[in-house]
Amino acid sequence: MPRGTAPSQDPDTAAIAASGLHVSRGRTTILRGLEFSIMPGRITCLIGPSGSGKTTLMRAIVGVQKISRGTLSVLGRPAGSAALRHDVGYVTQGASVYGDLSVAANVKYFGAMHGATAADVAQAIAAVGLESHMRRKAADLSGGQFSRVSLACALVSHPALLVLDEPTVGLDPVLRAELWGRFAAMAAAGTTLLISSHVMEEASHCSSLLLLREGQLLAQLTPEELAQRGRNKDLERAFLAIITDTQQTGAAS
Structure with missing residues (x-):
């Protein structure tokens, strides 16, 4: 592979795919039955409040968190495979x-x-x-x-895959905008990006959203679909509406 480009990926094969994914620590279940797929060459935002399981999911994807049940594949291989070491980049909240x-x-x-x-x-x-x-x-x-x-x-x-855990926390608005511009350029060049955030305004920069709350995946959708489903152009309000709808549905059942 020539240097300066991301490894080629089949555009029809998911860069990340989870099926029935559970992660537990001791007797505490952190992630509950996640089902999703992320296509290559796009920016996907993992959105949710603190404690929703975002970091645990990212750690599972890069292979440093053991999964309890289900399957999780990355670039066509089981997450954590030795063959993925040169193809997956991970940026934690704390600068390493x-x-x-x-x-x-x-x-x-x-x-x-x-x-x-x-x-x-x-x-x-x-x-x-x-x-x-x-x-x-x-x-x-x-x-x-x-x-x-x-x-x-x-x-x-x-x-080929870049996983970033809340990379814009603490940055000023100008620097945040600059960084999102760089992320967009990477995706355009073929890199798949998974970026976590608890700031809903950043969701508008992404082509796909994974909405996570209390270890459960509420939805996978686009920012436009979020606005429609949440009945509000303000994405934060739309997300809150989805949470309310989910709670009401759960109570009714």
């Missing part, structure tokens, strides 16, 4: 970089695990807009810039 190393050194270090070249490192840094800061230590950057170093470290391997 070394503060005493420069931006370039951090990206080069993570890139070495994937056989990345100097050109790959430069391209990843450029993709997050940190070219002018590449020689600075990560600890000397602003909070938003520091977060983007983690993103560059995930991008250096040109993953």
Whole structure:
């Protein structure tokens, strides 16, 4: 595969597919019977309040969370397969970089695990807009810039699937808009992105939404379908309407 592009994916085969997915920790069930599929080359937002199971689902997808029942496939293989290590990028809420190393050194270090070249490192840094800061230590950057170093470290391997856990938390509106623009460019180039958020206004940037609450998938739909189903153009109000409808349906049954 040429460097600088995401691995090719069959456009008719789901990049992520879950069937009857359950995840438990001890006696506590975190995810309950999730059923969904995510097609490649698109941005899918995982939307839900804190504690809804978003991070647990993402950890299961990247293979660091054991599933209890059901199936979960990623790029056509069982989640966590060794063959996926170079094809899946994961950016956690906490920046996973070394503060005493420069931006370039951090990206080069993570890139070495994937056989990345100097050109790959430069391209990843450029993709997050940190070219002018590449020689600075990560600890000397602003909070938003520091977060983007983690993103560059995930991008250096040109993953087919990029999983990001609330990447825009704490960023100013201008930087958030810039980052969403970069995500759109990645998707246009063939990368599949799964991005979690508890901010409903960010749902409008996505082609598909997974609405999660208390470990259950309420719906998988587009932002337009959310507005229609929730009877409100304000996506936050629409989401709340779906929650209310679900609760009423459950009470009636």
